[in-house]
Amino acid sequence: MDPPQEVKLNLASELYGQSLHLSKPGNDDQAPEDLDEYFYGDPDDQEPSDARLLDREWECRQKKYNESGYRDGIIAGKEAASQEGYNIGYKESVLDGYKFGIVRGVSSxxxxxxxxLREKLSDEQETRDKFQELHNSVYALSTKDAMKLFYETLTSNQGEEKSGEEEPRSGSDLGSYVTELSSLLVKSPKIEVKLDK
Incomplete structure (x- = not known):
């Protein structure tokens, strides 16, 4: 037994309502060629315009160059900071290192x-012995140990300056070698060495 015609129509309208409405004669609100035009969306969205492509390309390039500029700025900042640190360290250490080098050279x-020849340069045996002791003590100190000694003295001087103690020691403990050489040179006037800058 088939369902009545009215039930068939109700069922068909529920399932296929939209398509049944379009298939009825007289519902030609739009021509079929107009329907095809909007099938993929708004016609303005379909054709990529030159301006739109340029905008997209501009956004991509701007993002890319902003990121690379940011990275370059960070790298340049790091290099500038490390160069500044090097310059400060150089200024603090070059004079003491230079003087210590003179002590090493003269004593050796x-x-x-x-x-x-040593007797001709220095009349007193005691002075010659002190020159030899200075040479032995300077060469017992490796370059690495001399750098550590300088660093420790520098940091202790900076700590004394911050804590407000009286005058920090001038130079470094490497300066004690320079002082010793200066005192020995006073006793040996035939040896001419300029320790000042």
Missing amino acids: ALAFLPDD
Whole structure:
């Protein structure tokens, strides 16, 4: 037994309501060619215009160059900070290092001279012995140890300056070698060395 015609129509209208409405004669609100035009969306959205492409490309490039500029700025900042630190360290250490190098050079030159030449440069045996002791103590100190000694002295001087103690020690403990050489040079006027800058 088939359902009545009215039930069929109700069922069909519920399931296929939209398509049944369009298939009835007289519902030609739009021509079929107009329907095809909007099938994929608004016609303005279909054709990518040159301005739209340029805008997209501009946004991509702007994002890319902003990111690379940010990275370049960070790298340049790091380099500038490390260069500034190097410059400060150089200013603080170059004079003491230079003077310590002079002490090493003078003491080793005197240590390797023959005894008769050393006697001509310095009349007193005690002074010659002190030059030899200075040479031994300077060469017992490796370059790495000298750098550590300088650093420790520098940081302790900075701590004394911050804490408000009286005058910090001038120079470094490497300066004690320079002072010793200066006192020995006073006793040996034939040896001419300029320790000042």
